[in-house]
Amino acid sequence: MGYEHRKKIKAEDTNWAVEAHGLVKTFGDNRAVDGVNLNVRAGSIYGVLGPNGAGKTTAIRMLATLLRPDAGSAQIFGHDVVKEPQIVRQLIGVTGQYASVDESLSATENLIIFSRLLGLGRAEARQKARELLEEFGLTEAAKRPLKHFSGGMRRRLDLAASLIARPPLIFLDEPTTGLDPRTRNQMWDTIRQLVKQGSTVLLTTQYLQEADELADRIAVIDRGRVVAEGTVDELKTSVGSSSLHLRTQHPQDIEEARQTIERVLKVESNVSSIDGKISAPITDADRVTDLLISLREANIHLAELSVQKPTLDEVFLNLTGHGLENHSKQSGEVEEAAV
Amino acid sequence: MSSPSIHPTTHHQLNKRTSFTQSVRNSLTMAYRGLLKIRRTPEQLFDVTFQPIIFTLMFTYIFGGAISGNVENYLPVIIPGILVQTVITTSIVTGVQLREDMDKGVFDRFKSLPIARIAPLAGALLADTIRYTIATVLTFTMGYIMGYQPDGGLGYVALSGLLVILCSWAISWIFAFFGVIARTASSVQGISMIILFPLTFLSNAFVPVKTMPGWLQWFVNMNPISHLVTAVRDLCNSGTFGWDLTISLIGAAVIVLIFAPLTVRSYMRQT
Incomplete structure (x- = not known):
């Protein structure tokens, strides 16, 4: 993807959207995140790649002020996530692994409530909900309760809700897990569109192909540690x-x-x-x-x-010393795409 | 690149803290959410609809003759008692539902939004006052149908209703706290019932305190539920404000002052 796009970022100022140093989070005996460093340049798509349980979600939750780090520090656009959480929250949008929208309400109601919470007036909120539903192709389903939504629709609504305040940094935790290929491609387009509009996106994924397609830089995370970091090409080269x-x-x-x-x-x-x-x-x-x-x-x-060059699959195997057993199907797709 | 660029510096004004007005506004929005949810799932109003009707009928006709000689004389005693018991029991649901709600992904979003930390809690509690109102209105309506004619008049009856709703709201903070710290919704229900059941029955709600053994009288007279029941009786039956009303209001305030910060703090620490 975006060679042009990458060039554009280089030309821009070197603002850091995310700077994290030595983040640690322990749950009981389990060091879910074990000293993670991350630097994300503003205006880029950054991919955090790792298998299930590698600590991706925990890391994101700490950056999004949802979880307090046990050690280490993190800044979002220069604002500390622990000391200035309320400021950080004004700069971020979070789309969780499990749709963070209200199941019992309709799509419109969800968006109106989030808009109202973000300080929009009654009419503004209604307007905003309408706009977003249109943008994400959900207008037809606007009045239906979410129970009857498909996975893809739910994710789209979820992302729409994260964009109400047009936050400069958007966290996407496994945005396409469980989506069919068509919906996944739509999601990818939406994410690219976001970055074109100037947002920074930090996404986690277990799909190598997704990181390859979207991310400008990638951190490979395994057992709570970053085992490699760089552009897709750098990572592939590092494997030799x-x-x-x-x-x-x-x-x-x-x-x-x-x-x-x-x-x-x-x-x-x-x-x-x-x-x-x-x-x-x-x-x-x-x-x-x-x-x-x-x-x-x-x-x-x-x-x-x-x-x-080697596929990211090979990169991953090489870096972590263990394969992605549960993603063999996905790896197949990557190879096909690479040929 | 038709859309305007997004930059953190020019994007919007960043506020370090949420103002009081914002907190109120956020809480009201969350309450609106609660009302929408009730409208979407009206079956969750089942308990507040049927408990007042069934309990009022049952207790009045079972105990009426034994305690006050006949049903008519028992009504001024039992209606305020059953009102307090029913409405306060309803407030358990607040904790149970809060637990269920918090287990859902949407609460993550609420936490990641730049809104007042107290809003998701305060909103849920506020929306539940609609349940207390339904229970209150139904209990009084049942009373009227069965022949209860409060001497205090409609104004004082309404006032007593407000008092019960206010106190239940205060007490719901306790259950909200359980809701936040408990692991499952059913354990919230369990703990809350174990606390409330003795509290509501070891009071003057159903029987005259004089008939109880001395040691129990001591407890019953201390019990805040008794004070609330007496305050409601004063208002409904004679239209007077007594010392019990003051105690009830102070008690409600104290509960909120202790449990609201406690609940919000545990809520913030949870994830």
Whole structure:
């Protein structure tokens, strides 16, 4: 995504929307958050990526003044979350993992109540509710009680409620967990739109693809600690070797091409049984030149050649030393998207 | 980029504290939310509707003859008694519902909004006065139907109704506190009943205190519920303001002064 977008931020002032140092939260014996540092530049999308129970939600709750940190400090636009919570609350919008809206009321009623609480007058609140419902495509369902809402509609309403005061910083705790792919894409568009309008977004996700798609920077969090931080590209590079993917014009050349690759690059290669694509890690980029020459000398014609950085999935596995067992389905999607 | 940019500095004026007017406004909005919820789920008014009707009928016809010779003479005794008992018992629901409400995600949002910390609590408690009003009106209506004619007149009856509603609101802070600290809604119900049941029955609400053993009389005369019942009887039956009224009001104030800050503090600490 947004190469242009990233450039725009760099040009802007280097305001920090979030600065957190050594945040700790313990529940009994469990150090849910164990010394987390986070710096989020204003106007960017920052992704906090980690598996279930890594401490993402707890970290967000501390930043959003919902939970008091046991140690460490955090500032939102320079305002301390412990000492100046009331100011911080005027700067943030929080959309929780479980929809933080009133189940027994209608969408309009929910938005009117939140608007009124934020100081809007009766007519203003009504107007605001109407606008937001329209913006989020909920007008038709406005009067229905939320019990009959789908997961996606609920999330959208939830996000709409966070935007009433147009807060400069928005926390999204797993905004797309449990949504179908179409609704998820809609949500992504909405989030990108928000940042275009100048908001900063801090989102947590267990989906590598989501972080890859949306975030300018990512913190990978595991067992309450940040195990890696950087741009998506930096993280992928940190894992090391890119891999070479090539396909021959004639299927009968595959075996010979493969032998050539293993001989020249001195690595093991794989052949995909589906499309006959050969892939091999690149340990020394220089040797790729030799490989291409050898292939031409052997009279093997190539149909396709590409160099690919590792997927975030691999990054995660590499950083934490354990995989994302429960997200194998999601990882599959990432690979598809990357190819 | 058609929409205006959002910047923290120019966005809006940042206030370090919530003003008193804002607190009141926030609480009223939260009360409005409570009323909307009642309108959406009218079945939760079941108890305040039927308890006054059933209890008034039952107690009057069961005890009337035994205690006051006949039903008519018992009515001036039992109606204020049953009013206080019913309405105060209703205030338990406040704590139970608060617990249920707090377990829902929406409370997270309330906490993350720049609103008065007390508003979600105060609002819930305020909205529940509608329940007390329903219970009060129904109890008096049952009384009238059964032949109760308070000598104090309608004005004093209304005044006594207000007194009971006010005191129940004060007492509901105690249950709100239980609601905030308890783990489950049913435990709130349990604790509250164990406290209220003896308090309402070990009082002068249903029987003359003279008939009780001495040690019990001591407790019954101390019991704040007795003072409230007496204050209501004074108002309804003779249209007078007595010492009991003052005690009831002071008691209500003390409860609020102790439990409101206690509840708000535990509420803030919870998550």
